[in-house]
Amino acid sequence: MEDWLTSLQTDTPQQGFELALKLARKGVxxxxxxxxxREKLRxxxxxxxxxxxMASHVVATHFQTVAAANNYWK
Amino acid sequence: MEDWLTSLQTDTPQQGFELALKLARKGVxxxxxxxxxREKLRxxxxxxxxxxxMASHVVATHFQTVAAANNYWK
Amino acid sequence: MEDWLTSLQTDTPQQGFELALKLARKGVxxxxxxxxxREKLRxxxxxxxxxxxMASHVVATHFQTVAAANNYWK
Amino acid sequence: MEDWLTSLQTDTPQQGFELALKLARKGVxxxxxxxxxREKLRxxxxxxxxxxxMASHVVATHFQTVAAANNYWK
Amino acid sequence: MEDWLTSLQTDTPQQGFELALKLARKGVxxxxxxxxxREKLRxxxxxxxxxxxMASHVVATHFQTVAAANNYWK
Amino acid sequence: MEDWLTSLQTDTPQQGFELALKLARKGVxxxxxxxxxREKLRxxxxxxxxxxxMASHVVATHFQTVAAANNYWK
Structure with a gap:
């Protein structure tokens, strides 16, 4: 598989949320x-x-990780 | 998508809870x-x-993140 | 909505548990x-x-947050 | 309700696990x-x-809290 | 019940994973x-x-606890 | 069982994600x-x-552990 995840750091919380979404989808x-x-199941x-x-819960779990990785963008 | 999440910091725990709700809905x-x-599914x-x-559980997961980001409003 | 959450600090672990219950219900x-x-669904x-x-799981998730906010009442 | 939770500290990890079970049941x-x-549902x-x-998952979530409260009995 | 959990410390991550499995089963x-x-339900x-x-999720939750208890075997 | 988990450390976040997948599958x-x-159930x-x-959620839970073990690859 190609490189798709080189860092958990993002510039903004919103980009972090979008990274969490990506992680949730990659898990699938x-x-x-x-x-x-996957498209057929959509x-x-x-x-x-x-x-x-349920999908939103997976995003929430990943967002915890991404937010911690970014020290909550403080 | 427009900017909808610029910070995890909130003034009060209650605002933090409401941010957690927003994050849960954005995940959807x-x-x-x-x-x-979404309106039809409501x-x-x-x-x-x-x-x-289940929805309340997603909020709880996000509230963990928001509370940590605010050092639990201590 | 009126003010219902002004602090995550509680005097005792049991009060913290009861706050976790309140947070779970507010999520609903x-x-x-x-x-x-809500009464009809009860x-x-x-x-x-x-x-x-499932409801007890949501309480458990919130109790993690409340316990951390109180440094585990050590 | 009477006092049932005055501390998260326990002497051993096993007592901590049993406290997690108690917390899960109290959530119910x-x-x-x-x-x-409750007896009829058993x-x-x-x-x-x-x-x-599912019940074991709730215990696991509470055990995280209790273990952290006891600094993992190190 | 006999003593079955005297420590969360393990020598290796794999032993930690196996302890997480044991904790998940004990929760049941x-x-x-x-x-x-239990055998009949298997x-x-x-x-x-x-x-x-679902069972794997419970193991994952306990493994978080065990891994933290071992400072991630760093 | 042979040795399959000797470390939670990985070189990159992506390898950490793939380790989380492995942990989720091992839990099964x-x-x-x-x-x-297992093949028949696939x-x-x-x-x-x-x-x-659900499977993606288990991966997310393990990824929290692996990411923490690697100090979020900062």
Missing amino acids: AYTQTSADV PEYAENADSLT | AYTQTSADV PEYAENADSLT | AYTQTSADV PEYAENADSLT | AYTQTSADV PEYAENADSLT | AYTQTSADV PEYAENADSLT | AYTQTSADV PEYAENADSLT
């Missing part, structure tokens, strides 16, 4: 390596409230 | 970008106890 | 703002083992 | 205050693998 | 005290992908 | 020791959005 992509299948969860909440 | 909004669809989870508990 | 109340609806989860476990 | 008991109902989850795993 | 065993019932979750993922 | 493998059964969760999200 390493398990389901087919982009086609409607299934993007229109289901609980699925979206 | 980045995945389901249509505000219309009754589905806002009247389901487990869905609300 | 911000999403489902109708107290009537039997649904208060008599379901998994729902109670 | 504050929501479902009837001991009779078979439902004590013989369901996923329910037991 | 304290709730379902019958080894026979096929139910050992052949279900989501059950295994 | 210790419970379901048959590689054949399609079940690799084509289910919620299962993938």
Whole structure:
């Protein structure tokens, strides 16, 4: 796999949040390596409230890591 | 996307809690970008106890981050 | 919304636990703002083992935050 | 409610684990205050693998808190 | 119950991971005290992908604690 | 079991993420020791959005540990 994660440091909290999103998606992509299948699954969860909440929870967990890595952008 | 997160610092714990709520919702909004669809899903989870508990869990996870960023407002 | 969270500091661990409970419930109340609806949902989860476990998990997550804020009442 | 949590300090890691269990159960008991109902729900989850795993997760979350409070019994 | 947890310190990360597994199982065993019932439930979750993922999550949560207790075996 | 985890230190964040994936899978493998059964379960969760999200959550939890072990690769 190509290099996709060279640092946890970001300039702003928002970029850190977006990095957390990327980490959450990569956690899926390493398990389901087919982009086609992932695309096919998208409607299934993007229109289901609980699925979206679960996805948001993964982002929250990664955001803890990224925020700590950036000393909370203090 | 416009700037929506420039700092994790808040004046009070309550504002920090409300920021955690915002982060939880943004985690959903980045995945389901249509505000219309999100609005349509709202009754589905806002009247389901487990869905609300799951949503509250995401808020709790973000609140850990925000509270740490504010040194727990000590 | 009125002021409901002015500090994470509590005198005792038990008060901290009860604050964690309050935070968990507020996470629900911000999403489902109708107290009537929340009351109607109560039997649904208060008599379901998994729902109670999920709710207890949210409390546990908040209790981590409150305990850290109080330096574990050492 | 009577005093049930006066300290997070324990003499041994095992006592800390047992305190985590107590905290997990209290998280349930504050929501479902009837001991009779809780007892009735017991078979439902004590013989369901996923329910037991969920309960074990709550204990794990509280054990993080208790272990930190005791500086990991180092 | 006999002594089963006298220290969170381990010699290697792998032993720490195995301690995390033990803690996850103990979280179940304290709730379902019958080894026979636990054995009967085993096929139910050992052949279900989501059950295994849930169990792995509990291990991950305990591994955070054990790793911190060992200063990450640095 | 052979030695599979001798250190949490990695050279890059990406290698740390891949270690987190390995830890998540090991958490499953210790419970379901048959590689054949695990292989049989794979399609079940690799084509289910919620299962993938759950798996990604376990990775996120382990990534917190690995990132802390590496002082966030600062």
